[in-house]
Amino acid sequence: MIELVLVRHGITDWNAARRLQGQRDIPLNDEGRALVDAWRFSPPYDAVDLSVSPLVRCRETADIIKSNNPGLGDITYDDRLLERDMGIWAGRDLRAVETEFGDAAHDGGYRPEGGESRRDMLVRTRDFIAATATGGRPRLVVTHRGVIRAFYAIATGWDLTGETADELSRRRAQVFRAAADGSVEVAQLNLRLTAPTAN
Incomplete structure (x- = not known):
């Protein structure tokens, strides 16, 4: 293993406005860049x-992380790490979707028209895990809330409906041990990312 x-990407204007981004390509805002700019990775993850x-929100996040953590290695972009495809929900206010669709808005099996259900994401998430676990070295993964929740579901058996039993802070890292069969187990939730050291 x-x-x-x-880590989840930094904050965007759509995050702040509670608009569903899905796979829409929204850049970080100033708050998001400042958040990520403070992240430092300690051994063995440095x-x-x-x-x-x-x-772009993940690409920007990764570029900032790499510029502030010069020991980090190569960046590989992977479509399996894309956020959930929200279909007709993309761009809409979350509260409006909750009002219109009720419990379906947070149901793990519900698939909005033209999009993915939360559970649909498990297939590509397991495929990523299996392919990456053969690498033999730890890896930093810059992704989205939906993918992080899919990892958590695979590790814990959560059915992806409602909210996770544990808080998964966007300001901290979630560490999982991954196996070549596509399974994961929780290693550490909410790993604190160290602040920059003073000169």
Whole structure:
């Protein structure tokens, strides 16, 4: 098994407005850049390669992380790390979706028209885990809330309906041990990312 260290991209204007982004390509805002700019990775995670969602909010996050953590290695972009495809929900206000669709808005099996259900994401998430676990070294994964929740579901058996039993802070890393069969187990939730050291 290898350790995969998952971080969620920094904040965007759509995050702040509670608009569903899905696979829409929304950049970080100033708050998001400042959040990520403070992240430092300590051993054994300070000299690993990165797997990154190709959406711009994750690419920006990875670039900032790499510029502030010079020991980190190569970046590989991977479509399996894309956020859930929200279909007709993309761009809509979350509260409006909750009002219109009720419990379906947070049902793990519900698939909005033209999009994915939360559970649909498990297939590509397991495929990523299986392929990456053969690498033999820890890896930093820059991705989205939906993917992190899919990892958590695979590790804990959560059915992806409602909210996770544990808080998964966007300001901290979630560490999982990954196996070549596509399974994971929780290694550490909410790993604190160290602040920059003063000169």
